[in-house]
Amino acid sequence: MPQATKELLADILEQVRPLIGKGKVANYIPALACIPNDKLAIAIYTNDGEVIKAGDADEAFSVQSISKVLSLTLAMQIYDPEEIWSRVGKEPSGQAFNSLIQLEVEQGIPRNPFINAGAIVVADMLQTRLSAPRHRLLEFARQLSGDTHIVYDKIVAASEMQHSDRNAAIAYLMRSFGNFDNEVIPVLNNYFHACALKMSCVDLAKTFSYLANQGQSVQTKKQIVTPNQTKRLNALMATCGLYNGAGEFAFKVGMPGKSGVGGGIVAVIPGEMSITVWSPELDQTGNSLAGTAALELLSTELGRSIF
Amino acid sequence: MPQATKELLADILEQVRPLIGKGKVANYIPALACIPNDKLAIAIYTNDGEVIKAGDADEAFSVQSISKVLSLTLAMQIYDPEEIWSRVGKEPSGQAFNSLIQLEVEQGIPRNPFINAGAIVVADMLQTRLSAPRHRLLEFARQLSGDTHIVYDKIVAASEMQHSDRNAAIAYLMRSFGNFDNEVIPVLNNYFHACALKMSCVDLAKTFSYLANQGQSVQTKKQIVTPNQTKRLNALMATCGLYNGAGEFAFKVGMPGKSGVGGGIVAVIPGEMSITVWSPELDQTGNSLAGTAALELLSTELGRSIF
Amino acid sequence: MPQATKELLADILEQVRPLIGKGKVANYIPALACIPNDKLAIAIYTNDGEVIKAGDADEAFSVQSISKVLSLTLAMQIYDPEEIWSRVGKEPSGQAFNSLIQLEVEQGIPRNPFINAGAIVVADMLQTRLSAPRHRLLEFARQLSGDTHIVYDKIVAASEMQHSDRNAAIAYLMRSFGNFDNEVIPVLNNYFHACALKMSCVDLAKTFSYLANQGQSVQTKKQIVTPNQTKRLNALMATCGLYNGAGEFAFKVGMPGKSGVGGGIVAVIPGEMSITVWSPELDQTGNSLAGTAALELLSTELGRSIF
Amino acid sequence: MPQATKELLADILEQVRPLIGKGKVANYIPALACIPNDKLAIAIYTNDGEVIKAGDADEAFSVQSISKVLSLTLAMQIYDPEEIWSRVGKEPSGQAFNSLIQLEVEQGIPRNPFINAGAIVVADMLQTRLSAPRHRLLEFARQLSGDTHIVYDKIVAASEMQHSDRNAAIAYLMRSFGNFDNEVIPVLNNYFHACALKMSCVDLAKTFSYLANQGQSVQTKKQIVTPNQTKRLNALMATCGLYNGAGEFAFKVGMPGKSGVGGGIVAVIPGEMSITVWSPELDQTGNSLAGTAALELLSTELGRSIF
Known part of the structure; x- marks a missing residue:
């Protein structure tokens, strides 16, 4: 079976580089709009603890929605399943990531924890049980990646x-349905800080190694979640991790994954490796254009997918 | 690694049998409503060609929407990918399987080939290119299962x-958007015949062995679709195969699958086996209640899932 | 109080003529698309039986949705109110005239009889009780207008x-909810014939004189509907008669009215007169652009509106 | 033509009194839920300045959404039409009064000023241009009614x-679309104060006399809005004044009107009188059950409606 090598990764980046210029950098906030569009990176962290990387893989970028997986993992550590899944669903939404329509129809219960509404519910839960949720999340990212400089x-x-x-509208709408317990502004502030985590591809691949390793961090050897919880996190990523492009991503790449509008995507081959790609330009569904293409090539080259 | 045995399957059926009475047999047509609710079956077909089964695994039942996978496979054999995917999407719908709302908003392009609208488009495509699509589909099922008595x-x-x-409303709505080429009634007639295929769990497990075996039928040794097409069919089943319960199914069972309102579910462990369960009572999302539970147990017992 | 005169009407037409070129002739069927866009007409029929007119007021055009008022009037003659209003509502839709979305959400009960779905229900009702509904409607238009050449x-x-x-999709969707009793195609055929009535502004003003005269036709002296039914027809036109532009029309013109995509609009000043305008170019809500402007001017000049 | 008398009004109240017990007092806030359900009142203020009344017509109640007409009138005094109508529409919504769905689809522009979203936009406009909008509105109500004790x-x-x-969700959603200029909380606070105006049927009938009198207050003789603006306010009430029951109200009552969940309804016979009814129990569309029935009887008895 073919193996991932530094050369393979470098080659993949060159193959997808021509896509740069065909997508669009997220511009809803100035701080994201100014990122150079030609950043390109990939990093793999194998279950043996090996890092393989190419391009700008050590440069930190805004993880954005990738942090939703980290927040949910934290919530799974401190809440019982029924406490979580009575407040947020597990189904794909078939709608834009920030739509209020389905949320109103379904009476304030977000479809899944990876659309904004769902992640805001998770932030509300962390706020309730953690004394310093913002600090805790940062520590969590630092421990899992082994990088103490993450900010x-x-x-x-x-x-x-x-x-x-x-997002305030989303939070207030959920509060009107009784599915939001704290003050809106502080929770949103924590939520936005989570989105504003700066991490590199290498950091992220290491951080999410537990998803490829039955819940145990390859980096720290600690059991982060149970094997069963790990399976469920991966299932959620596979069906809901790429906004309204999850089906296309499963179809092309065939790995559980989670994207962010900063242009990063984390993906997992269970039992083998965690992978992160980064290219700031997004496709129409808000997922990294070149990043998705790189993962598709990697899947084909390695002959690996979950399907 | 634990192996599937006849005893394991029989044991699983006994564990889920108490669920009978807690779901609801499909009753939108009389012919389905009269099926005894206590039918219960499971069959596995391994990539080595071994059949393992328990319960009513040789009794034929109405496959209903499971046929949508077979029809799509036929279409993939005779159409180029872009011909198919320009007319039907690949994303979960987040809506009821027979809703027209999303179809109108998205201008006649169904979300995926496993909701009614999408399957009707596939039926329209088969009508266009096959001289006798109804006969062809029946032959296909007979060949793949090796059971010449299927009717x-x-x-x-x-x-x-x-x-x-x-369904006529769905077809006419798509025609009004230019996404339907033939007369509505004959196409619907073929579509309903496909749903009315009668096959047993053993038949179905054999039929869909190509999905577990890189596109090659274990039964006939013929290459039905390419490995890449197989990966894509499995990806579609994983994200869209259980109506509005695909996320829950991925979360619990962790296998690509396709359900029918007759109470059958086909699931696949790529590289290992295809599985079929049957129990007529459905849960609120229209998927077999005891069938889903049986697959969840099997996944746990075997320690197998794609995640 | 100012009176309508031939000179006033001619003057109004000249004032609105510059709007020609700024709207769009309906082009969803070729037979409508070829109508010269510079046709312009207005006719008033007073409760004293006087005709006042200007422009192409004797030229017949396709009445289209204006016929929905005539069909509903026929239905009110042969059905009890509860028979009608249990199958179709009386509220504005807030949606496009041919949308299926609300119809699905509200389980096959159309919002009102002046959107397509509602008019198709009315056509279904006429089909059930009349032996020759198409012939009956034509006779009705001929009698009310006194013009035996209408075809x-x-x-x-x-x-x-x-x-x-x-429209077939709409009919089948209603049938799936049990709100459609006959075969779809013959009913649609009658519905389209009603839309295809050819009448002039003068014909239409005379035809609808009963709406301005407590239900009694000024032309025939016959009581068509009761005063109370008349009030209700006018109320329906005021709230639902101009598709998704009813509010704007009430705001500007302030008369009950009903438009058709052929560019005609019938309006009523209760107790005084019925009015018809015609100009084929439509605004964005599908109502005659210059026709609406002419009615607005007339309302201002006469100092008349229901508000 | 029949005239309104004290006896007629008393008789009407007795006829509708049996409806008490068949509706439901608004209970979304405790302060409204505790209002006795058997309050019943009607007051007429004629354009001659005569007050005719029956029942609890001098008892103040919570005007709730009736205040939306007053706020809009204030806005029309200080803003140009295009400034108002570029931010809020004039069409019936076909949706619940507090729905966010249409608001998202239509990009933050509320359908009309009488649903919550529209009234909140109007409150935002008053906040921008008035130094003390809450004080101003109270003064306005006191002047128009001649009752200096209104609070x-x-x-x-x-x-x-x-x-x-x-409502906070609605305001934030509009702000996300750029259709809200001030801080959300202070504007909502003013909006809720307007809803919390306490006025009697007599107060309200006098206050809205300008709507029946071409814009001139019968009470103060001052011109509040122009005749043309008056016509437009009445048109808006006729199409949008009773939430999702405007069509039914036009059908039955046939007067422009505006209801509040406090159980009050203001209605107008242009050129003749303004009318207020009060009965706290609401029907399914949120409009006073006995109040609507009383207006229907009055319309029938007087032989008056705008249709």
């Missing part, structure tokens, strides 16, 4: 907060 | 046709 | 029938 | 503010 990008977080009206 | 249940097909108004 | 435009009716997919 | 019910206003999540 929140304060400019991005502040910029998100200034453009938070849509 | 269409004429009573079910006629009963569906008498209750076809909703 | 169905067979080319328009045939053309509508060839582009009937959307 | 805001502070308990109701505070209670609304505690249950404001849904």
Whole structure:
């Protein structure tokens, strides 16, 4: 069976580089709009603890929605399943990531924890049980990646907060249905800080190694979640991890994954490796254009997918 | 690694049998409503060609929407990918299987080939290119299963046709958007015949062995679709195969699968086996209640899932 | 109080003529698309039986949805109110005239009789109780207008029938909810014939004189509907008569009215007169652009509106 | 023509009194839920300045959404039409009064000023141009009614503010579309105070006399809005004034009207009189059950409606 090598990764990046210019960098906040569009990176962290990388794989970028997986993992550590899944669903939404329509029809229960509404519910849950949720999440990312220099990008977080009206509407709508327990503004502030985590492809691949390794972090050897919880996190990523492009991603790439509008995508081959790609330009569904293409090539080259 | 045995399957059936009485047999047509609710079956067909089974595994039942996988496979054999995927999407719908709402908003392009609208488009495509699509599909099922006694249940097909108004509305709506080429009634008639295929769990497990075996039928040794097409069919089943319960199914069972309102579910462990369960009572999302539970147990017992 | 005169009407037409070129002739069927866009007409029929007119007021055009008022009037003559209003509502739709979305959400009960779905229900009711509904409607129009030369435009009716997919979808959807009793195709055929009535502004003003005269036709002196039914027809026109532009029309013109995509609008000043305008170019809500403007001017000049 | 008398009004109240017990008092805030359900009142203010009344017509109640007409009138005095109508529409919504669905689809532009979203936009406009909008509105109500004892019910206003999540969601959603200029909380606070105005049927009939009198207050003789603006306010009430029951109200009553969940309804016979009814129990569309019935009887007895 073919193996991932540094050369293979470099080759894949060159094959997808011509896509740069055909997508669109997220521009809803200035702090994201100014990222150079030609950043390109891939990093693999194998279950043996090996890092294989190419391109700008050590440069930190805004993880954005990738943090939703980390927040949910934290929530799974401190809440019983029924406490979580009575407040947020597990089904694909078939709608834009920030739509309120389905949320109103389904009476304030978000479809899944990877659309904004669902992640805001998770942030509300963390707020309730953690004394310092923002600090806790940062520590969690630092421990899992082994990189103690990870920080929140304060400019991005502040910029998100200034453009938070849509998410505030989502939070208040859920509160009107009784599915939001804390004050809206502090919870949103934590939520935006999570989105503003700055991490590199290598950091992220290491951080999410537990998803490829039955819940045990390859980096720290600690059991982060149970094997069963791991399976469920991967199932959620496979069906809901790429907004309204999850089906296309499963179809092309065939790995559980989670994307962010910063242009990063984390993907997992269970039992083998975690992978992160980064290219800031997005396709029409809000997922990294070249990043998706790189993962598709990797899947084909390695002959690996979950299907 | 634990192996599937006849005893394991029998044990699983006994564990889920108490669920009978807690679901609801499909009753939108009389021919389905009269099926005894205590039928219970499971069959596995391994990539080595071994059949393992328990319960009513040789009794034929109405495959209903499971046929959508077979029809799509036929279409993939005679159409180029872009011809198919320009007319039907690959994303979960987040809506009821027979809703027209999303179809109108998205201008006549169904979300995926496993909701009614999408399957009707596939039926329209088969009508265009095949001289006798109904006969062809029956032959296909007979060859893949090796069971030459498979027939269409004429009573079910006629009963569906008498209750076809909703599907006729779907077909006419797509035609109004230019996404339907033939006369509505004959296409619906073929579509309902496909749903009215009568096959047993053993038949179905054998039929779909190509999905577990890189596109090659274990039964006939013929290459039905390419490995890449196989991966894509499995990806579609994983994200869209259980109506509005695909996320829950991935979460619990963790296998690509396709259900029918007759109470059957086909599931696949790529590289290892195809599985069929049957129990007529359905849960709220229209999927077999005891069948899903049986697959969940099997996944846990074998320690197998794609995640 | 100012009175309508031939000179006033001619003057109004000259004031609105510059709007020609700024709207769009209906082009969903060829037979409508070929109508010269510079036709312009207005006719008033007073409760004293006087005709006042200007422009092409004696030229027949396709009445289209204006016929929905006539069909509903016929239905009110042969059905009890509860028989009608249990099958169709009385509320504005807030949606496009041919949308299926609300119809599915509200389980096959159309919002009102002046959107397509509602008019198709009315056509279904006429089909059930009348032996020759198409003939009956034509006779009704001839009697009310006193013009025995009124005919169905067979080319328009045939053309509508060839582009009937959307309306067929609507009818089948209602049938799936049990709100449609006859075969779809014959009912649609009658519905399209009603739309294909060819009448002039003078014909239409005379035909609808009963709406301005407590239900009694000024032309025939016959009581068509009761005063109370008349009030209700006018209320329906005021809230639902101009598709998704009813509010704007009430705001600007302030009369109960009903428009058709042929560019005609019938309006009523209760107790005084019925009015018809015609100009084929439509605004974005599908109502005659210059026709609406002419009615607005007339309302201002006469100092008359229901508000 | 029959005239309104004290006896007629008393008789009408007795006829509708049996409806008490068949509706439901608004209970979304405790301060409204505790109103006795058997309050019943009607008051007429003729254009001659005569007050005719029956029942609890001098008892003040929470005007709730009736205040939306007053706020809009204020906005029409200080804004140009295009400034208002570019931010809020004039069409019936066909949706619940507090739905966010249409608001999202139509990109933050509310359908009309009488649903919550539209009234909140109007409150936002008043906040921008008035130094003390809350004080101004109270003065306006006092002047128009001639009753200097009118106050805001502070308990109701505070209670609304505690249950404001849904309206906060609406405001933030509009702000995310750029259709909201001020801070959300202070605007909502003013909006809820307007809803918490306490006025009697007599107060309200006098206050809205300008709508029956070409814009001139019968009480103060001042021109509040132009005749043309008056016509437009009445048109808006006729098409949008009774939430999702506007069509039914036009059908039955045939007068422009505006209801509130406090059980009040203001209605107008242009050129003749303004009318207010009050009965706290609401029908399914949120409009006073006995109040609507009383207006229907009055319309029939007087032989008056705009149709």
